[in-house]
Amino acid sequence: MLDRTDDISIATENWLAQFESALATSDENLLGGLFFSIDPDRATPRKVMRAGTSTIEAIFKFETAQGRGSGILRLIPDADDGNILKAWTLLTALEELKGFEEQVGIARPRGQAYSRDFRGPNWLDLRKAAAEYADRDPTVLVIGGGQSGLCIAARLKQLQVDTLIVDREARIGDNWRNRYHALTLHNQVQVNHLPYMLFPPNWPTYIPKDKLANWFEAYVDSMELNFWTGTEFEGGSYDENEERWTVVLRRADGSKRTMHPRHVVMATGVSGIPNLPDIPGLKNFGGTVLHSSQYTDGEEWKGKKALVIGTGNSGHDVAQDLHSSGAQVTLVQRSSTLVVSIEPSAQLVYAPYNEGTLEDNDLIATSMPLPVARKSHQSVTEVSKELDKDLLDGLRRKGFKLDFGEDNTGWQFKYLSRGGGYYFNVGCSDLIANGGIGLVQFSDIEGFVTDGARIKSGETLPADLIVLATGYQRQEELVRKLFGEKVVDRIGPIWGFGEGQELRNMYARTAQPGLWFIAGGLAQCRINSKYLALQIKAVEEGLLPRVARVSKTDAALA
């Protein structure tokens, strides 16, 4: 579109100016006040490698009639004429809605409502009353108080949308606290910040589960979120005329409360209901059978024999825990699995977070179109294979079936497309490779008998315990249980990629008015909660219809 210049900033400014003029011929009402410029508060335009391509990357800001946004532009030389720069990728992302800016920094709340009012309620009185919902219902009800629930509630609070989180656990953070004893996060602290309240600089590289759980408690208090613990969401139905839900909550004391929120955000995680596959003959087994979600502690299995069926993260972790407790463990592999060492391999995808600001990095993470992201993950996967060569060879020698994801796109695409099928090695692969933990293929098992599994070779693999590390059902099943068949039919599959560029039904409007989904790791929730909150606010302010009028596929065809 323009002549090449040696000055990167001038090149990008020229491109943005031309882009702006081109757009200016479009809808004036929507674009009124449109203005693109390099954002001086962000990383300056620079030459970087993205997915193997050398590109000029520039962060810009813009304004429309309704909001202010940020974007990322990547320029590369035109294939036909190297003197001309053209856009390779372009992202525009809404940062705030005009008139509903977040109250942060110099715009922070003044606290007039309670400051130094000697007789009125003080801050604590007001907080307690707000969280009680004695005489009102929230606008948004968030189901689940893990990272996804906290992120969306904190964002909505900043947009002054009345929001209540409910969670069945007894204490905030229990969703992490109750996991296995040795758990620390699988990626590094700088990737995992929650919005508005960053982990302190003296925190360890890999956050231990209890430390994170306690931080969740502090977060709820500090962000002034309304949170009901010990509360089960029993389901709800949507009234199309009233444009609101009728939902029932069962509280810790057994009492029930009916509410009419305008929005329900499902923040229960992609994994809700345990998946218990029909394993032929398992009923013959006379020992204990547990799903991995029921497994708590290896102590009681010391000196005993255990089979762990499933080779995802849970299967490996349970096997390692049992082994460390002195049990004799055999892992049963049902299908090929991706294995990647926790460090450095599993950290490679987060390399951008080791420099620059969190704000820039989040925008960069958001700005990768699916084909570019896939290409990028393919190169990372190649590097990981090389780094993990000895480990992978050791596993192969034991007959462990490995894969590297569809088209070698690695673990993150396995996560995004199916939510599992991989293992971050924190020691269990080494135990398999050195024979400390046994391995058999599920296909070699003929059936189950009272005291174990019968192998096709004729011998019996003795067991006192069988753990089914067979994952969880799709989230659709939870939706079916809570909202009924019609809602599931209406919205279709949740998570994974369909025809579009984005995860299906996640972080965006669904075909069911007032029903939203958020899930994923801490970074994913931090990044996407922002756009989800802006959409809910836009719906509430009448700036956005409650339902997307056309599906993404239809839009692409139109």
Next chain:
Amino acid sequence: MLDRTDDISIATENWLAQFESALATSDENLLGGLFFSIDPDRATPRKVMRAGTSTIEAIFKFETAQGRGSGILRLIPDADDGNILKAWTLLTALEELKGFEEQVGIARPRGQAYSRDFRGPNWLDLRKAAAEYADRDPTVLVIGGGQSGLCIAARLKQLQVDTLIVDREARIGDNWRNRYHALTLHNQVQVNHLPYMLFPPNWPTYIPKDKLANWFEAYVDSMELNFWTGTEFEGGSYDENEERWTVVLRRADGSKRTMHPRHVVMATGVSGIPNLPDIPGLKNFGGTVLHSSQYTDGEEWKGKKALVIGTGNSGHDVAQDLHSSGAQVTLVQRSSTLVVSIEPSAQLVYAPYNEGTLEDNDLIATSMPLPVARKSHQSVTEVSKELDKDLLDGLRRKGFKLDFGEDNTGWQFKYLSRGGGYYFNVGCSDLIANGGIGLVQFSDIEGFVTDGARIKSGETLPADLIVLATGYQRQEELVRKLFGEKVVDRIGPIWGFGEGQELRNMYARTAQPGLWFIAGGLAQCRINSKYLALQIKAVEEGLLPRVARVSKTDAALA
């Protein structure tokens, strides 16, 4: 020292180079590797006004054989030759000791001790064990868990000095939580950060007491501080040969624990023991007499009559609380008082904190020599008088005796020299001015009778309640009680200015080996805890003698 140039950075660099050469002729062992340079990570050199003087202000960094430091240089034209720049003020401050750098940012702990060890203790197990002190004593015992105790413990933790905080209150944060219902901090959030863990950007301008108290709890957990609640420090004695203390602690369950810490840090606040002046004839009074520290809630005094003796912050706050509860209140003034409106007047001294980084601002705050600081506060006091003119005139009309501190240096110097004698008006002065709260001078009271105070004019001022808002005894009295007469004699007065530039016995070695003091508001504790922690670490590493060899006065004479 050098020719003036238009380039501020070059001017300061030249000055620093010459300063460096001048110093290089001195002790090589001490100064080995000395090197001064403008710090590129800090504010660049700039022209600013300080205490009415236009000056070039530059932040530099330097290194010695033992440590790395920061400094502030202020250059002004020489009075005789305006073409020559000379140093007006110069600060050098130690930032870190070589070999004992803080584990923050990329140097953060890796957490090997607990990460993914499937059988060993996890993070929570290790934290609990560390805080229990079952089989060891701390190196440093901190008495008091308010902001001063938290700041010094967090700093020492970063320097890997084993530290235990003990506090008599039942819950972390109670020192704020238990104060009066309407309390919010008197200065703004950006001034009050604790080290390493800044208040989130969506927090209100003036932090409410309960919100701060809860943050203290989160801080202890997040910073991994060892903290015993419900624990009374009963006193101790120092063993000169063993170079350690023997101290006795009474725990919540009544049990006693003897410990031998090498250092005791008093972090109990300047105000420990209530000051109950001998008021002639008060024993004749038949109603209730309370010290302000015993006063909790105005509710029970509704419709009753109260006298509040003392016109500092406590006196005014109690009077306002009683008035708001429907009591008929008269304030009794014993001596002239400084009154300043909470906003904007009381915030003027914090103006530098409204821009720039916290790190820069803390260094700037530290860099003001006493005479410059006094001059600066005199100008602020003049501005406040103008801003508060109507309020002050209203008080004068009611006979309220005003002052503006010694040499008109304002409230902050009153605080630093005597820890009180002023009131931040949050409404009580208006009530006095409009007659809602009565005012009498203590000198007009002849004596007390069963039902109130007898005024010299002959009438009786009826009262059901008398509150003595008469402040607290000097910290020396607490030291006497806990450590005995000899220690008090040895160290002399605490707080306030003597011959030196710094508060006496605060944040630095005292004449009593292993005894240290920290106190003040949040900012003061944040700033000074850093230097205090570095000194304790230097003592522990043998880099600094346990006692300053000569007093400051002697040093000045030497």
